[in-house]
Amino acid sequence: MDFQWDAEQRAFRDTVRSFLAENLPADWESLAHGPGSESQSAFSKTFCGALAKAGLLVPHWPKRWGGRDADAWTSFILAEEMWMAGEPRGGQYMNVNWIGPTLMRFGTEAQQDRYIPPIARGETIWCQGFSEPEAGSDLASLRTRAERCDGGYRLNGQKIWTSYAGHADTCFLLARTGIGKTGMSVFLVPMDTAGITVRQIPSVIGEGDIHEVFFDDVFVPADALLGAEGQAWEIARNALSLERVGIPRFALAARMLRRAVAALKKADRYGHGAVEQSARALAACEAARLYSYQIVDQRRHGTPTGPEASAARYATVMAERLVGEFVVEHCPDALAGGDPLLLAHHQRAIVAGIASGAAEIQLNLIATELLQLPREPR
């Protein structure tokens, strides 16, 4: 066991930091910081293109797809630095974390040739069409239908909470081709297909993030199906496990906590209460960081990820919560025009326990798989 970064890892982090210093615009920190906002989505294409040219977009991917087979630590260090900088990759972080790898694993050669290179060049945005109005945590109850027709499928239904849908080129869509968990399939759907309507949902979490997506008699050819009919549950589980510790939220949370404390100290307002709360919040960030590292380490050693991933996710939710609450209590001015960075962090932090699956579902998994408590009756 070793808690130090080795020379190569330190050098890689420095490379990423230098890249950020050179490639982020001077007014970056005051840009609208919704990862799905107009300005950030547009910028992400220039930025990811440059990242790709510098070999920093998909270093953890196989050589065949433009990577260099770097280990799990490399991609995580990269993710930490990006998220900590306000995620200049915008929605494209999903592409490199799980969409690309999922296509590599389940896609046909034609699908891979069509979709992976644009991801590796940093020029395309995807969205994830899983949740529906009636299917949130209970994803398996989704209703969007994919009915076979001449040459392909006809899609009908509605998705909701779809991030980045307003800018996305392609949707990674879950739809029903039969009944139950084995009656769900994944379709790769170009967002400019006739019959798709996207509506942005005004929200407290910033511009351009969440959307409704309507599918009205949308025709997709048979080769839009990813994997086999009925394989969606397996594919989605695989994708979600890559996403569970995908975002190193603790890194930005800790940075924002330090920023808030520095502001309080400057204003001579860092009293007892703030000292105690900030210390607890920092401990929670550190716990989340090390928990996440445990999962990265498992990946690096090729060990299958166990229920610790749920614990890592929950620890991250607690860290986000404590930092968010600290700012609300001690630096309320930040949310009233005082600090665009703390505001942007707040908007991201509040969804930590909801986006990519409710925290309570993780608690269910921890109770059953980690603690081995008896299951709830169904």
Added chain:
Amino acid sequence: MDFTLTSDQSALLGALDRLVAPFESKPIDFHGFALVGSDLERELTEGEYFDIAQIPEMGALTAAMAVERLAWLPYTADIALSMLVRPHLPGDWPRPLAVVENGRPGRFVATARTLILIDGDDISLAQVTPDDVEPVDSLFAYPMGRLKRQPKATKLSAEDAATVRKWIRVALANEATGLIQAAIASAVEHLSVRKQFGRPLGAFQALRHRMAECAVLSGGVRWLALQAAATADDGDAALAALHAQDSATRIVYDLHQMLGAMGMTLEHPLHLWTYRLKALMSELGGRGGQSVAVAQHCFA
């Protein structure tokens, strides 16, 4: 970064597993507060386990893992201070060790040969004889003792005092890790067999979620404690001790609540871990004290 055990660490933990086998469960007829592990202590001494931090291939991190493992046991002895703090005392001081903080009764004080005396910001060391100290009855599941008279003490420099304080934090956090894990395991066992309303208590989501939250906290305490032992960083030590005391406060309450009246008995072993944790919660100023240290070292 590498979170896998080295072969030395695995070997040591394997050897400890064998050594502690006779001490894994509470004697059925023991209905007291402090189950003192004199035989355990003797075996650890004979195996030279108290010196593992000084062995280069082992170091403080491996010693911390040993502290964690041994804290699972229902038996107790001065293990954490001897393994993790003693190597950092200036000069050679005999074990067992104990801390007397601002004159209060402390764990193992009545049987210690070296006392770490903390008075406000000052720390001094004293060798003591049995005449200097006496046992006190307490609710804590450690043998508690206090000073009868002020022994001749050597005051530490500010720098040495800071080092000792840091390693006490590391010791506390790693001991708490093992105690918390053992307490949770004990509660899981109870919740899996105790049935009410026709099903095991552990099948009620209200309790499953509380237990899961305790488990998440417990894992975090462990990582911070191990990190602090590995880096020997003042900030890491303060964070580890804070997270340990903070998490223990919540976990101890929750576990007792979930055990119902059974958790109030001396027959059930839960109190052996929870009433050790309660003793640790106040050390070095408790959460407030650790927070000030975190602010000093991490938000400078």
